Amino acid sequence: MTVSDAGVADATAHAPIEGALVGFGGVAEHGHVPGFRRHRGFVIRSVAEPDAARRDRAREVLGPEVRVYPSLDALLRSESPHFVDVAAPPCTHAEAVASAIVARNHVLVEKPLATNLADAERLLAAAQRAGVALVTAHNWHYAPAFRAARRAVASGPIGTPRRIEFVTERHEPAGGPGSWRLDAAVAGGGILVDHGWHQLYLAFSLLGAGPPRSVRARIAKRRFRNASAEDTAEALVHFGNGAEARLRLTWAAEERRTSLRLEGESGSLRVDGGRVLVRVGSGAESDWPVDPDEKDDSWHAAWFPPLLDLFAAAIAAPSTAAPNRQEARACQSVIDAAYRSAARGGEPVVIGG
Numbered sequence: 001m002t003v004s005d006a007g008v009a010d011a012t013a014h015a016p017i018e019g020a021l022v023g024f025g026g027v028a029e030h031g032h033v034p035g036f037r038r039h040r041g042f043v044i045r046s047v048a049e050p051d052a053a054r055r056d057r058a059r060e061v062l063g064p065e066v067r068v069y070p071s072l073d074a075l076l077r078s079e080s081p082h083f084v085d086v087a088a089p090p091c092t093h094a095e096a097v098a099s100a101i102v103a104r105n106h107v108l109v110e111k112p113l114a115t116n117l118a119d120a121e122r123l124l125a126a127a128q129r130a131g132v133a134l135v136t137a138h139n140w141h142y143a144p145a146f147r148a149a150r151r152a153v154a155s156g157p158i159g160t161p162r163r164i165e166f167v168t169e170r171h172e173p174a175g176g177p178g179s180w181r182l183d184a185a186v187a188g189g190g191i192l193v194d195h196g197w198h199q200l201y202l203a204f205s206l207l208g209a210g211p212p213r214s215v216r217a218r219i220a221k222r223r224f225r226n227a228s229a230e231d232t233a234e235a236l237v238h239f240g241n242g243a244e245a246r247l248r249l250t251w252a253a254e255e256r257r258t259s260l261r262l263e264g265e266s267g268s269l270r271v272d273g274g275r276v277l278v279r280v281g282s283g284a285e286s287d288w289p290v291d292p293d294e295k296d297d298s299w300h301a302a303w304f305p306p307l308l309d310l311f312a313a314a315i316a317a318p319s320t321a322a323p324n325r326q327e328a329r330a331c332q333s334v335i336d337a338a339y340r341s342a343a344r345g346g347e348p349v350v351i352g353g
Ligand SMILES: NC(=O)c1ccc[n+]([C@@H]2O[C@H](COP(=O)([O-])OP(=O)(O)OC[C@H]3O[C@@H](n4cnc5c(N)ncnc54)[C@H](O)[C@@H]3O)[C@@H](O)[C@H]2O)c1
Pocket: 022, 023, 024, 025, 026, 027, 028, 048, 049, 050, 051, 054, 071, 072, 087, 088, 089, 090, 092, 110, 111, 112, 137, 139, 174, 180, 194, 298, 299, 300
């Protein structure tokens, strides 16, 4: 599974593609809308949002001409958007994506694609049958540090990647202690879904090891003990070629940190915050060049336009997004299997089995 750094240069050469936003919360306002504005190949004409205050906010941000509805069903009764961008909480994704596909809309959906593998597979198959694009927002691919890490791996100094260890530490979930992210019924799980999904597709593309085969996982409630979802998770994923990925995630840390260590056959690589450090053999670590990033908040507006390049390419030719679809399916497969493993005390579970 690979991801291209190449943009679709002519995405903005035509009239913007008109679409609808489903959910006007944090990521829609602070990530997607600024991203659509920078990209200019897309324009939001309508919004489906159940919360009246958030509908008012959508009008303030997008302008009084934007048409707002309390639900996607109501929107689709009056509008014929060319695409739908689903940015509502995870438990709503499967139904919203399915409705958009039935209406023959192209779909961009925030991660997770769905909250279980059966739904994810149903959506992927439905999009394929309908001939519409279905792209899951794997926006961390476009973070400057991860782009640089991919370039470093591709240019060869560390050799074939064998092992990755990925750490995501936060003090609390985005949205704070009252967030839906701690409600398993809304979020489809806890931190393993919320951040683990990002760790997984990044691990797949950096390791280039093919489909994941088995996983062992443990989950815990360290800070938010009364929540229905875990705030801490650890998973060890094995791939067919012997490579492995260890994921460590917590919302019970003292400070915010995202770090990764990748070992190859002839060297290693570290991503620490915005830096990428490469070591060849037993030599000293040296900085690999990383493009400047904007502030690292939870919304990552700067990483959204290149994702929109992929979406534009997938609208022109849905097969362009095949690697994204494989990644989404694999993320969901690992997460489902990881929760089964955690429920059995960390026993290995065959992925997809
Ligand atoms: N890729 C990333 O970096 C990133 C970052 C943040 C959030 N996200 C994802 O984006 C999604 C939204 O997260 P958020 O932080 O914006 O949440 P949020 O709670 O800030 O906003 C969600 C919005 O959706 C609305 N909503 C709820 N049910 C709905 C429905 N049935 N139809 C339409 N709207 C509905 C809510 O009223 C709210 O306004 C989640 O899937 C999350 O995982 C991704």
